[in-house]
Amino acid sequence: MVQTQLGAVKQLREILMWRVWQTLGESLFFFRRHFFVLAGLLAPVVLPFFVLSEYRTLAVLHGDDKLHKTLGSWW
Amino acid sequence: MVVNALVGVFAGALTTLYTVAEIDGDLRSRTDLMRGALLAVPALMALQLLVFFAFLGGALFFIVPGFWLLACLLPASVYVVAERQPVPQAMQRSFVTFRPMAWELLMALVLAFAGILMMGLLVTVAASLITGLSSLPLRVLLDALTETLCLLLSQFLQVLLVRYYDRQRQPGAVESGL
Secondary structure, three states, rough: OOHHHHHHHHHHHHHHHHHHHHHHHHHHHHHHHHHHHHHHHHHHHHHHHHHHHHHHHHHHHOHHHHHHHHHHOOO | HHHHHHHHHHHHHHHHHHHHHHHHHOOOOOHHHHHHHHHHHHHHHHHHHHHHHHHHHHHHHHHHHHHHHHHHHHHHHHHHHHHHHHHHHHHHHHHHHHHHHHHHHHHHHHHHHHHHHHHHHHHHHHHHHOOOOOOOOHHHHHHHHHHHHHHHHHHHHHHHHHHHHHOOOOOOOOOOOO
């Protein structure tokens, strides 16, 4: 019984200390290596939406209701 | 709000497709990736809604089962995007495949999320120091750039999910409990 529990604890420790960190490390390595390619893929699509969204938020904060009405509440 | 959510889902789909293509050594054109990601958006929205309800259902039983279900079902997005599986099949396959390693996946996701949160906070604080001094048009652009950078950082979660998906499809992965 004690042996089984010790085995389980050992297995758990192995999982916690090794497999998670290994996968995280591999993912991080991939992410770091491909970061700028991903940025080049995503930014041209995403940035215009965010600019419009930010502009709308600031316009509303400054009391410019026209843009808010033009874009609608979806933004 | 809705548009921002759609942009987030699209970004996730694009990252998944790109990561899977890179891992498989499959050179796909930019247009191909964009088209694939765009086509996956409706299914991904449906999937996110279902996973959210599953999480809520699980959370009713003292919260912990909700997180367990979340860990089992989150990789379904990779099946939907990379293998173009219908949402119910993708959820079922993800649940069956990732159930034995749900806690490990959850721990990896929590660690990754904590890292992203810290990086995002750093970026936001640094950007707010700059934007506070700048004029209005520049402020809009800098805020949008910060948001883009945070979205880009959050794509690490998707890369992590693809890495786990890749690990379980290796020969012998099911037998060894991977």
